[in-house]
Amino acid sequence: xxxxxxxxxxxxxxxxxxxxxxxxxxxxxxxxxxxxxxxxxxxxxxxxxxxxxxxxxxxxxxxxxxxxxxxxxxxxxxxxxxxxxxxxxxxxxxxxxxxxxxxxxxxxxxxxxxxxxxxxxxxxxxxxxxxxxxxxxxxxxxxxxxxxxxxxxxxxxxxxxxxxxxxxxxxxxxxxxxxxxxxxxxxxxxxxxxxxxxxxxxxxxxxxxxxxxxxxxxxxxxxxxxxxxxxxxxxxxxxxxxxxxxxxxxxxxxxxxxxxxxxxxxxxxxxxxxxxxxxxxxxxxxxxxxxxxxxxxxxxxxxxxxxxxxxxxxxxxxxxxxxxxxxxxxxxxxxxxxxxxxxxxxxxxxxxxxxxxxxxxxxxxxxxxxxxxxxxxxxxxxxxxxxxxxxxxxxxxxxxxxxxxxxxxxxxxxxxxxxxxxxxxxxxxxxxxxxxxxxxxxxxxxxxxxxxxxxxxxxxxxxxxxxxxxxxxxxxxxxxxxxxxxxxxxxxxxxxxxxxxxxxxxx
Numbered sequence: 001x002x003x004x005x006x007x008x009x010x011x012x013x014x015x016x017x018x019x020x021x022x023x024x025x026x027x028x029x030x031x032x033x034x035x036x037x038x039x040x041x042x043x044x045x046x047x048x049x050x051x052x053x054x055x056x057x058x059x060x061x062x063x064x065x066x067x068x069x070x071x072x073x074x075x076x077x078x079x080x081x082x083x084x085x086x087x088x089x090x091x092x093x094x095x096x097x098x099x100x101x102x103x104x105x106x107x108x109x110x111x112x113x114x115x116x117x118x119x120x121x122x123x124x125x126x127x128x129x130x131x132x133x134x135x136x137x138x139x140x141x142x143x144x145x146x147x148x149x150x151x152x153x154x155x156x157x158x159x160x161x162x163x164x165x166x167x168x169x170x171x172x173x174x175x176x177x178x179x180x181x182x183x184x185x186x187x188x189x190x191x192x193x194x195x196x197x198x199x200x201x202x203x204x205x206x207x208x209x210x211x212x213x214x215x216x217x218x219x220x221x222x223x224x225x226x227x228x229x230x231x232x233x234x235x236x237x238x239x240x241x242x243x244x245x246x247x248x249x250x251x252x253x254x255x256x257x258x259x260x261x262x263x264x265x266x267x268x269x270x271x272x273x274x275x276x277x278x279x280x281x282x283x284x285x286x287x288x289x290x291x292x293x294x295x296x297x298x299x300x301x302x303x304x305x306x307x308x309x310x311x312x313x314x315x316x317x318x319x320x321x322x323x324x325x326x327x328x329x330x331x332x333x334x335x336x337x338x339x340x341x342x343x344x345x346x347x348x349x350x351x352x353x354x355x356x357x358x359x360x361x362x363x364x365x366x367x368x369x370x371x372x373x374x375x376x377x378x379x380x381x382x383x384x385x386x387x388x389x390x391x392x393x394x395x396x397x398x399x400x401x402x403x404x405x406x407x408x409x410x411x412x413x414x415x416x417x418x419x420x421x422x423x424x425x426x427x428x429x430x431x432x433x434x435x436x437x438x439x440x441x442x443x444x445x446x447x448x449x450x451x452x453x454x455x456x457x458x459x460x461x462x463x464x465x466x467x468x469x470x471x472x473x474x475x476x477x478x479x480x481x482x483x484x485x486x487x488x489x490x491x492x493x494x495x496x497x498x499x500x501x502x503x504x505x506x507x
Contacts, residue, residue, distance in 0.1 A: 067209040083130030100200035101137040106390030121208035124156030131163030144370035175308030204334040220326035225288035228280035237284035270329035341490040410446030456493040465503030
């Protein structure tokens with residue numbers, strides 16, 4: 001790419017500002033422009049004589065490396081986002097919505113992360129596969145991306161594919177590989193080179209173009225995104241072992257003891273410096289893959305027609321039959337939001353100072369979402385510290401510390417919110433609605449007067465009465481109180497969507 005750019009400089013026309021200057025100083029500026037172009041041509045000639053050498057170190061995800069995909073990702077790559085299963089570990093957040101539709105970071109939803117990564121990486125053809133509670137997910141995607149990504153001669157789309165029964169296959173999705181297999185008839189109609197397989201419940205920012213470029217340059221059949229980690233975290237993941245070229249030769253699911261020790265690798269092969277390689281001697285699969293199109297068709301139709309899962313069946317099987325399965329190192333923040341505790345920590349992590357775990361404030365790679373056209377948040381005589389406030393909130397005479405406050409949240413006088421995640425509301429109640437509720441003893445959407453909420457998740461449209469305390473007074477770790485409107489998991493109280501917590505309640 002650099003050689004091409006320098007070569008182009010030798011014949012490029014003089015820019016408009018230079019031509020304008022030349023009208024005033026014809027001799028000096030034109031001569032200078034010719035000298036600059038001559039110098040660029042000389043540099044290009046020297047660069048052209050240098051042999052291009054590719055090493056496995058070039059496969060790391062870093063801002064300094066360049067990408068030059070030919071053909072372009074927008075025409076040659078199909079993105080497939082797997083919505084996951086029923087999301088039982090995230091229940092009750094998944095009671096009325098698919099896992100990728102769970103709200104995140106005050107204004108967003110989980111699905112916005114992989115979709116935004118795709119769009120920022122020029123991957124504009126995207127399918128989202130799901131089979132549980134897909135109505136809200138479908139609505140969000142159509143509103144957020146339905147009319148925004150199709151340009152001239154660029155047939156971009158973000159489309160939901162729900163599990164369906166057919167005469168050929170009467171079953172629902174049985175796993176990640178089975179979900180892709182059931183829609184392979186549709187995917188193979190696209191004239192692309194690779195399928196990019198992603199998960200819908202991960203929080204991270206990644207340039208997939210570098211991932212795809214590494215796949216092509218190493219001539220891989222499959223490339224697996226790998227996360228470096230230390231011994232303490234490694235026991236909770238599926239680990240991989242690589243050879244000197246970064247090719248995967250062995251898999252182990254959550255190994256311990258001697259088996260764990262045997263999975264240590266030299267991560268400098270994939271681009272880590274020596275010091276960090278000593279700290280992080282293991283690599284774990286992120287559940288993110290690039291498959292060459294013909295390889296995917298062969299694996300799912302011929303080699304493993306009954307396999308249900310990519311991570312535990314198809315990819316280990318591909319290594320056994322001699323396919324080239326390559327590791328690609330991603331050295332950045334990544335979180336699998338599969339449990340209530342992980343979800344809570346990931347959200348509160350964006351309030352961390354001075355540098356949050358994950359930042360939505362990245363101008364070069366923004367996270368997109370549904371445009372809601374909400375008014376700015378109104379904060380009236382409130383004490384707000386180390387917190388993130390979403391759009392359209394009304395916060396009156398209260399205290400908020402180390403919390404995330406979702407869009408359209410209404411927090412009343414005297415309330416104390418600490419170490420908590422409020423998801424907000426789907427709509428505003430009118431003054432007439434609030435008056436009618438007051439006359440009948442009802443509770444409006446939001447946080448009531450003098451409520452105290454600590455280490456809790458309050459789902460959307462919840463009605464928290466006055467003088468309510470949600471502080472887990474008995475330090476309970478696990479409890480199911482669905483009829484009362486809440487669950488406790490890992491010591492975190494989660495109030496269910498649309499729940500009503502009566503005034504004076506203590507949890």
